[in-house]
Amino acid sequence: MIAVLGLLSINCVQAEDNKATMQQIALHYFEVMVASQAPGATEKELENYLALLSDDVGHQHIPYETDDSRHPDGKQSMRKGMTFYLGAHTEYSAELLNLFTFNDTAVAIRYTHSAKGIHPQNNQPVSYTSTMMEVLEIEDGKVAMIRKYHE
Template sequence: MKKLIITLMGLVFFSPTMLADNFDYDAFVKAYYEAEVKTQQPDATAEDLEHYLSFLTDDVGNQHFPNAPDDSREPDGKALMRKGMSRYLGIHSEYKAELIDYQHGYNAVAIKHKFSAKGKRSDGSDFSYSKVALDVLELENGKVSVIRRYSE
C-alpha cells in the first residue's frame, strides 16, 4: 500500500504541466525557425523538408491565409503538408528571412518574422514577394500541433 501511495504521489508531481514548465522554448523556436527557413532556400532538399516536418505532430492543423483558412487538425495533416510543400521545394532563386521576435507561453509560441523571395513559377513566369508574418504555434508534447500564419 505504501508503494502505491508513493507511486500515485509521483504521478501527481510528475505531470504534463511540469514538463511544459521545463520545456526549452528558446531552443525550440531557434531550431524550428531554422528548419522552416531551410525549406525555402534555393537548394532546399527533401531531407530539409523532412527535418522541418519532424517538428510537427502527424495530425497538425495549418491555417495560412488565403490558401488554407481552416486550422482543423486532420489525421494526415503532416502528409498533406509534405505533399504541398514538396511542390514548392527549390522553387526560389533567392530567399532571405529574419526572425524579428518571439514570445512563448504555456504550450504556445508566437514568432514574428520577415521574409522575401524571388523565383519562377511552373509556368515560367517570375515572382517576387516580401512579407512580415506572425506565426502562432500551438504545441503538444513538444511538437507543433497547429500553425496559424497571419501576414500582410
C-alpha cells in the same frame, strides 16, 4: 511559510524552464523552416522541417486558408504541398524579429522574409517580401497547429 516559499520558487524555476524550452523549439523551428525554403533545399531539409510536426498537424494561413482543422494526414498533406514548391526559390532570406512564448502550449515567431523564384505551375517569375507571424501550438514537443498571419 518555508514550504510555501519553496513551492513558489519551484514553480518559478519550472516556468523559466518551460519558457526556455519553448524558445528553443521556436528558434529551431525557424532555423529549419528557413532551410526548407532556401534555393538549394532538398527533400532532406523538407523532412527536417516535417520532423518537427505532429502527424495530424493543422495549418492555417489567414486570409487564404481559414480552416483550422487537424486531420490524421496533416503532415502528409504538408509534405505534398511543400514538395510541389521545393526548389522553386532562386533567392530566399528571412530575419527573426520577435519571439513570444505563451506558457508551455504555444510560441509565436514574427519575421520578415523575401523570395524570388519561378512558380512551378505557371513558370512565371515570383517575388515577394512580407512580415509574418506564425503561432505554433505545441503538443508533446511537436508543432500541432500552425497559424500564419502577415502584415
